[in-house]
Amino acid sequence: MATRAFKVIGVSAWVALSSMTGALAQTQAAPASGAAAPSQAFVASPPGATACLGCHGPEATALPSLARLSSADIEAALADYRDGKREPTLMNRIAKGFSPEESKAIADWLAAQAGSKP
Amino acid sequence: MTFKPTRRSVLTGAAALAATPGLAIAQAPSSAQVVVIGGGFAGATCARYLHRAGVKVTLVEPSAQYISCPFSNAVLAGLRDLKDQTFTYDALAREGVAIARVEAAAIDRDARRVTLSDGATLAYDRLVLAPGIDLRFDALPGYDLAASEIFPHAWKAGAQTTLLRRQLEAMADGGTVVISAPANLFRCPPGPYERASLIAHYLKTTKPKSKLLILDAKDAFSKQSLFTAAWKELYGDMVEWVGLSAGGKVTEIAPGEKTFVTEFGKHRADVGNVIPPQRAGRIAVSSGIADQTGWCPIDPVTFEARQQPGVHVIGDAAIAGGMPKSAFAANAQAKACAQAVTLMLRGQAAPSPKLINTCYSLVAPDYGISVAGVYQPAKGLLTDVAGAGGVSMAKAPASVRAAEAGYAEAWFKTITHDVFG
Numbered sequence: 202m203a204t205r206a207f208k209v210i211g212v213s214a215w216v217a218l219s220s221m222t223g224a225l226a227q228t229q230a231a232p233a234s235g236a237a238a239p240s241q242a243f244v245a246s247p248p249g250a251t252a253c254l255g256c257h258g259p260e261a262t263a264l265p266s267l268a269r270l271s272s273a274d275i276e277a278a279l280a281d282y283r284d285g286k287r288e289p290t291l292m293n294r295i296a297k298g299f300s301p302e303e304s305k306a307i308a309d310w311l312a313a314q315a316g317s318k319p
Numbered sequence: 320m321t322f323k324p325t326r327r328s329v330l331t332g333a334a335a336l337a338a339t340p341g342l343a344i345a346q347a348p349s350s351a352q353v354v355v356i357g358g359g360f361a362g363a364t365c366a367r368y369l370h371r372a373g374v375k376v377t378l379v380e381p382s383a384q385y386i387s388c389p390f391s392n393a394v395l396a397g398l399r400d401l402k403d404q405t406f407t408y409d410a411l412a413r414e415g416v417a418i419a420r421v422e423a424a425a426i427d428r429d430a431r432r433v434t435l436s437d438g439a440t441l442a443y444d445r446l447v448l449a450p451g452i453d454l455r456f457d458a459l460p461g462y463d464l465a466a467s468e469i470f471p472h473a474w475k476a477g478a479q480t481t482l483l484r485r486q487l488e489a490m491a492d493g494g495t496v497v498i499s500a501p502a503n504l505f506r507c508p509p510g511p512y513e514r515a516s517l518i519a520h521y522l523k524t525t526k527p528k529s530k531l532l533i534l535d536a537k538d539a540f541s542k543q544s545l546f547t548a549a550w551k552e553l554y555g556d557m558v559e560w561v562g563l564s565a566g567g568k569v570t571e572i573a574p575g576e577k578t579f580v581t582e583f584g585k586h587r588a589d590v591g592n593v594i595p596p597q598r599a600g601r602i603a604v605s606s607g608i609a610d611q612t613g614w615c616p617i618d619p620v621t622f623e624a625r626q627q628p629g630v631h632v633i634g635d636a637a638i639a640g641g642m643p644k645s646a647f648a649a650n651a652q653a654k655a656c657a658q659a660v661t662l663m664l665r666g667q668a669a670p671s672p673k674l675i676n677t678c679y680s681l682v683a684p685d686y687g688i689s690v691a692g693v694y695q696p697a698k699g700l701l702t703d704v705a706g707a708g709g710v711s712m713a714k715a716p717a718s719v720r721a722a723e724a725g726y727a728e729a730w731f732k733t734i735t736h737d738v739f740g
Contacts, residue, residue, distance in 0.1 A: 241372045243654060244661050249673035249693070251368075251654035255647050255734045256677060262729035263722075289712065291691045291726070295675055298693025298707030303673070 242314060247306035249299060257311075268315045275308035351375065351664045354433050354443040356423045356602060358385055358408060360646040361634025362449030364653035364738045365660075369447075370416045372661040377417040377441055379433065383407065385739065388507065389646045390731050391476040395484050396517035398684055404476055410740025423450075426606040431629060445660050448608065448615070448624070449634045449653070450600025452506045452644075455613075458596040461572035461580075469574040470591035473514075474506065486590045487518065492526040494589035497579050499569040500535045501596045504614060506635050506644045508541035509690070511594050513680040516546065519554045520683050532586060533560045534579055535567040541643070542680060542690055542710050549682040569593075599636035614638045619696035621669045622656040631656050640700035641692065648676045650734055671696055673704075679727030687723030 243251050257267045267275060281287040282296035283304070299307065351374065355366040358380030366378040385406045393399035408418055422436040426446065433441045454472055456463045462470070471483040487496070496518055500511040515533050522529040531554075539562075540546075550558040561567035566583030572593055573579075579586045579593075598604060598613025608624045609615050615632040616625040619640065624630045633656045634649035642648045651674050659669030674694040679687050692708035694701040711723060 243368060244372050244658055246658065248670060248695075249675060251658070252647075252651040252673075252675035254654075254737055255650050255675075256726075256730050258733035258736055262732055263725040264729040264733065290722075291677060291689050291711075294691040294707060294709050295677070295693060296707075298675070298704040299673070 240314075242310075246310050248303065250307045250310045253307065253311060267311045270312065270315075272305075272308045272312035275311055276305050279304040279308065351444040352377070352442055353445050353447060353660060353664075354379060354441050355447040355449060356433065357449035357451055357600065357634070358382070358418075359449060359451050359634060359649065360387075360734070360738055361451075361649035361653045362447065363408065363411060364650045365447050365449060365633060365657050366416050367411055367414065367738070367740075368654055368657035369660060370411075370414060372657060374657075374661055374664060375417075377419055378408070378411065379419045379421065379423045379435065379441070380408065381420055381422045381436070383420065386476040386480075387646070387731075387735065388474070388476045388510070391473070391480050392510070392514040392517045393681065393684075394476075394480050395473065395487065395514060396521040397484070397488075398517070401476070401480060404480075406735055406739040408739070414740070423602050426602065426608075426630075428606070428627065428630065444629070444664065446630045447622075447656060447660065448603055448630060448632045448636060449649070450602050450636050452597040452635050453600050453604070455596045455598055459569065459572060459593070461574060462593050462595055466572055466574040467593070469577070470572060470588070470593045472593055472595055474510075474594050474597075483590070483592055487521060490526065490529070490589050493528040494526065494530075495587070496522070496529065496531045496590045496592070497586055497588035498531070498533045498592045498594065499572075499579055500533060500537070500540070500594050502536040502563075502568075504612075504638075504644065505594070505597045508643050508645075509546075509678060509680045511535075512540060512542065512546045513682070514592070515558060515560075516550065516554075516680070516682040519550070519558050523554055523557060527557075529557070531558050532588075533558070533567075534569050534581060534586065535560060535562050536569065538562040538564050541678075542688055544713060545688045545710055546680075546682065548713065549686060549688070553683055553686065599632075603632065603636050608632065609636070610638075612638070619699065619701040620671050621659045621663065622652065631660060640694065641703040642674060642676055642694050642701050643678065643692075645676055645678045646734065647678060647730075648674070650738060651675055674701060676708075677730065679723060679730060681724055681727060682720075683724075685724050686717075686720040687725070687727045688720070689723055689726070 256264050259268050279296045282293040353374050353376045355362050356379045366376050369376040387404045394401050423433050424436045425434040431443050471479045473479040473483040519531050566581050569579050571580035577588050599609040599615055603609045603615050615636050616638045617632050622631040622633055624632050633652040635644040655672040662669050676692045679689045681687055688711045690710045693704040
């Protein structure tokens with residue numbers, strides 16, 4: 202359901218989504234250690250995944266945090282950027298550099314970090 | 320009867336060691352030491368991530384604080400305070416990263432040992448070099464350290480940034496600002512042009528009769544068509560760029576006469592900014608890890624320096640193939656390198672990485688443009704993944720440029736948090 206809603210929100214949803222997740226972050230008590238803080242899990246991260254954290258941190262800014270997105274959400278967003286179905290930002294240029302399989306591995310890893318402790 | 324159990328326990332211990340060396344190594348190379356030299360975007364990230372991986376790491380960095388070059392062009396334009404560029408290593412220290420607040424003086428690669436400027440030595444199993452750049456004060460006649468007090472380089476943020484800002488503030492309306500840009504390779508390929516843009520913004524809003532001249536030692540530069548179009552749109556005739564084939568290469572600096580000399584003539588500057596040729600930071604050159612180009616060739620999978628097993632190089636000092644010398648690239652390389660080093664210490668192979676670069680430039684406070692790239696090892700180099708990457712759309716609406724300016728600031732906030740906490 203969440204995935205479906207995300208898809209319906211559609212093309213220019215990143216910024217709106219980021220403010221949504223930002224609001225969520227404020228209302229839900231974040232774990233003391235920071236939900237999306239990377240841990241030793243990065244040692245087993247798939248190619249490209251840790252670079253995402255250069256822009257997408259534990260808290261939303263003008264760029265969305267990925268910490269509270271599901272793997273399916275991230276994978277769908279990457280697919281839409283790759284296929285030109287989203288309003289182009291910098292992400293369409295990056296998403297084109299990863300195959301569907303690579304994108305899925307990255308999405309799975311990023312989503313798994315949300316619950317991890319550093 | 321006491322002999323037997325003792326003997327058995329000894330044998331058991333020895334057998335356990337012999338039978339499970341892989342396990343012993345994989346669990347915790349608890350005695351393995353990694354030394355990271357340099358606490359910039361590359362080195363601080365790498366030390367932090369290695370520590371998180373359970374690796375014993377010492378960061379060698381003499382400065383108590385790091386002043387970021389990204390966004391320092393906004394300081395020159397009066398849009399930002401230098402203190403907002405300043406970060407400490409307190410978070411790293413709190414997390415448990417050992418920090419040696421001295422300079423690395425020498426590397427003994429055979430003994431795997433770093434000698435520090437206070438005479439102490441640090442043994443390492445693997446060394447990560449992230450020394451950044453050195454400005455070459457021997458490359459451009461007339462431009463030495465003393466000349467940089469007249470024509471600042473401001474290519475390492477800090478006192479030089481403040482000096483250039485003061486000179487811009489003191490300049491009268493109608494003055495001429497001259498920036499000289501070096502040939503490739505150098506730190507932050509779009510940096511000189513972002514700097515020209517933001518200085519032009521300052522001049523337009525406070526000293527509109529002034530001129531800005533860019534003298535360039537090359538004929539093409541990063542995001543060129545976007546910068547060129549934006550200059551015309553935002554600053555009209557105020558900004559003039561002279562490339563190599565039009566005589567833009569500066570051959571000499573005459574600081575006493577406040578003059579830039581090119582093959583074709585002389586240009587007097589009221590405020591001059593010389594961005595000189597560069598090379599890898601001193602320790603990479605003095606230890607013989609940089610090659611004749613002044614930069615360090617690396618293996619694109621492990622980031623190990625060529626012919627230097629055990630020594631990894633990341634960030635601006637490395638020859639990273641298609642990857643530019645940017646803070647984003649340094650941070651991305653650092654994490655991939657930390658992953659490779661951790662696995663290699665466990666006796667495992669480093670995976671073939673994929674790397675990303677993202678670089679925003681501000682042409683005005685509400686006008687951002689970007690370049691991105693994705694890279695992977697190919698033919699011994701980090702190579703652009705075909706079909707990916709590229710620059711912002713030409714002729715995009717103002718809302719897109721404003722959004723990218725916002726993304727730029729968001730990126731800075733997030734990446735400095737990833738690096739420095």
